[in-house]
Amino acid sequence: MLKTFPKGGVHPAEGKYSANSVIEKLSLPKTVSIPIAQHIGAPSKAIVAKGDKVKVGDKIAESTGFVSANIHSSVSGTVVKVDKVLDSTGYKRPCVIIDVEGDEWNESIDRSIELKKEISLTDKEIIQRINESGIVGLGGATFPSHVKLSVPDGKKIDVLIINGVECEPYLTSDHRLMLEKAKEMLVGIQIIMKALSVNLALIGIENNKPDAISHLQNLVKDYPGVEVHALKVQYPQGGEKQLIKALINREVPSGALPLNVGAVVHNVGTAFAVYEAVQKNKPLFERIVTLTGKSVKKPSNFMVRIGTPVTELIEAAGGLPEDTGKVINGGPMMGKALNSLEVPVVKGTSGILIMPVVLSARKKESDCIRCAKCVSVCPQGLEPFLLNKLAQLGKNDKLETNAVMDCIECGSCSYTCPAGLPLLDYIRLGKSKVSQIIRSRKQ
Amino acid sequence: MSTTILFTVISLSAIGSIAAIILYFVAQKFKVYEDPRIDQVEEILPAANCGGCGYPGCRGFAEAMVKADDLSPFYCPVGGNETMTQAAEILGKAVEAKDPLVAVIRCSGSPEHRKRVNTYDGASTCVIVSGLYSGETGCQYGCHGLGDCVDVCDFEAIYMDEETGLPVVIDDNCTACGACVKECPNDIIELRKKNKKDRKIFVSCVNIDKGGIAKKACEVACIGCKACVKVCAYDAITVENFLAYIDPNLCKLCRKCVDVCPTNSILEINFPPRKVKVEATETVETKKVETPVGPTGENEKKENDNNIINQEG
Amino acid sequence: MNKLFISPSPHVYEDTTVKRLMFDVVIALLPALVFSIYFFGMGAIIVTLTAVVSCIAFEWLIQKFILKQEPSITDGSALVTGILLAFNVPSNLPIWIIIIGSLVAIGVGKMSFGGLGNNPFNPALVGRVFMLISFPVQMTSWPIPGVTRFTNWLKPISAADLDAVTGATPLGIIGNNVGKVLEKIDVATGDTLRHTVTIQDIYNGQVVINEEVVKTFDQVPEYASQLLGNIGGSIGEISAIALLIGFAYLLIRKVITWHIPVSIIGSVFLFAGVLHLINPEYYIAPEFHLLTGGLLLGAIFMATDYVTSPMSVKGIWVYGIGIGLITVSIRVFGVYPEGVSFAILIMNAFVPLINMYIKPKRFGEEVKNGQ
Structure with missing residues (x-):
């Protein structure tokens, strides 16, 4: 019996059309616009101005606090301006816009391709290097990685969990990475293990990627302390709390972080980025992005420079299909529908999903029939039907006592609702109101 | 048979009397003294319980007024000055008359002016x-047109215009309770002075993007060009973040700013049509959609001045 | 370029709709209908059709003319209510009674609370209990299976007809007789001889006191007949096999989970079993309880009604066990031989309370309290 998390979950149609597409390098765009806030936490501060010449890997924005991250140029060229540009949030945010001239890399980056296994840096230096390289969680949450690696005094981490679950339908970037960059990723995992000084790392992979599982199982023999575990296909297994429960059967307390149960979770993409940053001194300025969808001519996995407009990816995959309804940044369950195709790829863009109109339209709403399907699929054990009602009525105190803040916004409730109710829409609204109240109470 | 009835009557009467006596003493014991003026004040309030005064319902408002020494922070927008004077009489306190307010919608982004670029399906x-x-639309500041303000209005004073997709305030019904102002997530709705004959001049835009971006998203956006600031004789207009704002307390309703606005984002409402001068240029005429427009005539101006005097007096 | 759609996540949806769920329930009920038509003939079809048509019609009329809503009869919920209502009455019920029952089920049981999703009680059971209390004779005159199959259903049923073609349900035979004290005056001595009827007497078919038959009983059907449905009873409840086929279908289509039926059937089995162990003379074996009466119909189709059952799994156990205990209590200790309808309605009333106080186990909750 394969491991999985015990409560709730759904299994949407997988649609992994791009699972067999080898990672391609996307050709350089003419201009890139690099948002200076690509992570959770304090926005960075731009340190370049109009007219500045930059090289690939040059720092262009500096982190402004502990929970913040540096931003590096992904191209070489001239800074056109620092201005507000529409990004994937749907709002205009400050971006550094660079005209691409050639492809000149910063000299400190080791561009050789051979695997470098020996870890020469100390744990402090590793964290310092990761911080310097602007690495954030590449699974989509974009939480600055060095924060997760800096374990507060008094806490003991005994296991590192590597998230290769990729539970979102359609997306395959982690899958391809595990197949093509497995060795580098495994060195990255060992670097993280050294930084955390733990002796055990568990890689969790859902069973719909048998090739990745067997490939890694063959390789891990050379990497002591690393284990590969196949997991039952169940969304949202990629959620930190669900993955920890599935792999080591520890339950992260409500409102707490994984390190409270002695675990740290990193994505496979982050592990690869850590390898490149620590061993090759290459900051995070490119990532693997899946471009897929039912009607897409050539579903692909691209290695993309941060800041490349989404249109470039769509062109490379054969153009925008006629029946396009939604273009989603991320997977269909938690991704964000884009309102423009000019938005840039950012560190958190794991995929661009093009959904036809028929698949993306919402179901017609009808009355709640209290079927309790939302309750049974909620992985957090909440009552979405109740939270939905309370949020509509604006009963924030009741929302809080009914644990709205435990919601991980996985969307299983909206997915399954036979009445087509926008449960998560309202729950998210209630959650933001309650978190405002909690914040104002603390002050 | 008759004895059954007799026993029933006697026992029920006995139980009833005992219960009555108990209730009487309990009522005496737990009696709460309440200022009778609270009831009197509540009587004259409109009983709309809209919360426009900032208190939970009309009774809460009445209680707070009875307790307070100074009535100046209190105002019932629904009842207006009349109600407030009556309340002040009951309480033996003085109250200042306040200008009645009315809600205005500060967005003119109908589909004609503000192109829809996406379809919302949530x-x-x-x-x-x-x-x-x-x-x-491309404007993140403007009206989303899904009618939260209509749902929240207790007085049926707002409806959605199907053609423009924008809410419209019915001035006569609007009590300025402020419910829609609080509800609107984009803070488009503002309570402004209800001038004579409901005449209003205001900047119908809240877009704080740079002029070019704003104009690209919406033809009738305020681009912060400051033309209105220059023409205003009363220093009533300020521009901040590329957005003009007309201070209702300083504005004398002269309408000069309306003419100079290059994007027609300043609206004049309930004004009589202007007398069009013979040499009125075509460009000016085509600018205005809602009301026929021409340069301000001399007579008009006098009329406006009179209005102002009347109002102040 | 087309306008892009935007909406908050998620962007994909399961193809389940309320309509599909309702029609799945209808499909799951069909085997029971087929068995019923085989045993009761035209009567089963007539009553079921009447109930369905009148339920849908009343819902449409009420929504159109009283509530002034967009009629929602296409969602199939009135269809389900109609079938379930018919399944809970004898197949020879006069048509006018089932029409009145439909009006009560839809009008009082459902629409007066605001329609689908808002009714606290199962509408079909509200209608059924109303008919049971208002028309007790017609509602408890069970046609003998196979006998009334081709009788003229249009003819009004007279008292004589009723006696000729109707018999008792297995539960009725047990419930109305076991524990009764029979008296016989011994001619020789003048003493009064008393005998309390036991289960064994019923299976023997008669009570003999002093070598004289004082009372005879209808034959209790065998378990095979009970499984197949060759027993007296309401249209939908007679065949255990047909109902179990429907249950399997509902489980496969994931319309319901196993929790409610299993909790009800389990608690009935346990409670009845304990009573049987205490005194097998007066309390019949638990498997008899499972196969007779409306227990399976109620547990699989009525208690699992989405609207009137609890939301959390823990709540479902409370609800199911409550129904089981009340059912057995009414059957064994009450005046009615059958109690599933009442038990479900009583527990329906507790559902809001259950939902309020019995919450699902939250992720990370126990750990937090343990700290």
Whole structure:
């Protein structure tokens, strides 16, 4: 019996059309616009101005606090301006816009391709290097990685969990990475293990990627302390709390972080980025992005420079299909529908999903029939039907006592609702109101 | 048979009397003294319980007024000055007359002026769209047109115009309770002075983007060009973040700013049509859609001045 | 370029709709209908059709003319209510009674609370209990299976007809007789001889006191007949096999989970079993309880009604066990031989309370309290 998390979950149609597409390098765009806030936490501060010449890997924005991250140029060229540009949030945010001239890399980056296994840096230096390289969680949450690696005094981490679950339908970037960059990723995992000084790392992979599982199982023999575990296909297994429960059967307390149960979770993409940053001194300025969808001519996995407009990816995959309804940044369950195709790829863009109109339209709403399907699929054990009602009525105190803040916004409730109710829409609204109240109470 | 009836009557009467006596003493014991003026004040309040005064319902407002020494922070927008004077009489206190207010919608972004670039397909509430996106248009500040304000209005004073997709305030019904102002996630609705004959001049835009970006998203956006500032004789207009604002307390309703606005984002409402001069240029005429427009005539101006005097007096 | 759609996540949806769920329930009920038509003939079809048509019609009329809503009869919920209502009455019920029952089920049981999703009680059971209390004779005159199959259903049923073609349900035979004290005056001595009827007497078919038959009983059907449905009873409840086929279908289509039926059937089995162990003379074996009466119909189709059952799994156990205990209590200790309808309605009333106080186990909750 394969491991999985015990409560709730759904299994949407997988649609992994791009699972067999080898990672391609996307050709350089003419201009890139690099948002200076690509992570959770304090926005960075731009340190370049109009007219500045930059090289690939040059720092262009500096982190402004502990929970913040540096931003590096992904191209070489001239800074056109620092201005507000529409990004994937749907709002205009400050971006550094660079005209691409050639492809000149910063000299400190080791561009050789051979695997470098020996870890020469100390744990402090590793964290310092990761911080310097602007690495954030590449699974989509974009939480600055060095924060997760800096374990507060008094806490003991005994296991590192590597998230290769990729539970979102359609997306395959982690899958391809595990197949093509497995060795580098495994060195990255060992670097993280050294930084955390733990002796055990568990890689969790859902069973719909048998090739990745067997490939890694063959390789891990050379990497002591690393284990590969196949997991039952169940969304949202990629959620930190669900993955920890599935792999080591520890339950992260409500409102707490994984390190409270002695675990740290990193994505496979982050592990690869850590390898490149620590061993090759290459900051995070490119990532693997899946471009897929039912009607897409050539579903692909691209290695993309941060800041490349989404249109470039769509062109490379054969153009925008006629029946396009939604273009989603991320997977269909938690991704964000884009309102423009000019938005840039950012560190958190794991995929661009093009959904036809028929698949993306919402179901017609009808009355709640209290079927309790939302309750049974909620992985957090909440009552979405109740939270939905309370949020509509604006009963924030009741929302809080009914644990709205435990919601991980996985969307299983909206997915399954036979009445087509926008449960998560309202729950998210209630959650933001309650978190405002909690914040104002603390002050 | 008759004895059964007799026993029933006697026992029920006995139980009833005992219960009555108990209730009497309990009522005496737990009696709460309440200022009788609270009831009197509540009587004259409109009983709309809209919360426009900032208190939970009319009774809460009455209680607070009876307790307070100074009535100046209190105002019932629904009842207006008349109600407030009556309340002050009951309480033996003085109250200053306040200008009546009315809600105005500071967005003119109908589909004709503000192109729809996306189709929103989520929960049909403004507050959810605004939390996630800039909405269906390129302007993230303007009206989302899903009618949260209509739902929240207790007085049927707002409806959605199907053609423009924008809410419209019915001035006569609007009590300025402020419910829609609080509800609107984009803070488009403002309570402004209800001038004579409901005449209003205001900047119908809240877009704080740079002029070019704003104009690209919406033809009738304020671009912060400051033309109105220059023409205003009363220093009533300020521009901040590329957005003009007309201070209702300083504005004398002269309408000069309306003419100079290059994007027609300043609206004049309920004014009589202007007398069009013979040499009126075509460009000016085509600018205005709602009301026929021409340069301000001399007579008009006098009339306006009179209005102002009347108002002040 | 087309306008892009935007909406908050998620962007994909399961193809389940309320309509599909309702029609799945209808499909799951069909085997029971087929068995019923085989045993009761035209009567089963007539009553079921009447109930369905009148339920849908009343819902449409009420929504159109009283509530002034967009009629929602296409969602199939009135269809389900109609079938379930018919399944809970004898197949020879006069048509006018089932029409009145439909009006009560839809009008009082459902629409007066605001329609689908808002009714606290199962509408079909509200209608059924109303008919049971208002028309007790017609509602408890069970046609003998196979006998009334081709009788003229249009003819009004007279008292004589009723006696000729109707018999008792297995539960009725047990419930109305076991524990009764029979008296016989011994001619020789003048003493009064008393005998309390036991289960064994019923299976023997008669009570003999002093070598004289004082009372005879209808034959209790065998378990095979009970499984197949060759027993007296309401249209939908007679065949255990047909109902179990429907249950399997509902489980496969994931319309319901196993929790409610299993909790009800389990608690009935346990409670009845304990009573049987205490005194097998007066309390019949638990498997008899499972196969007779409306227990399976109620547990699989009525108690699992989405609207009137609890939301959390823990709540479902409370609800199911409550129904089981009340059912057995009414059957064994009450005046009615059958109690599933009442038990479900009583527990329906507790559902809001259950939902309020019995919450699902939250992720990370126990750990937090343990700290």
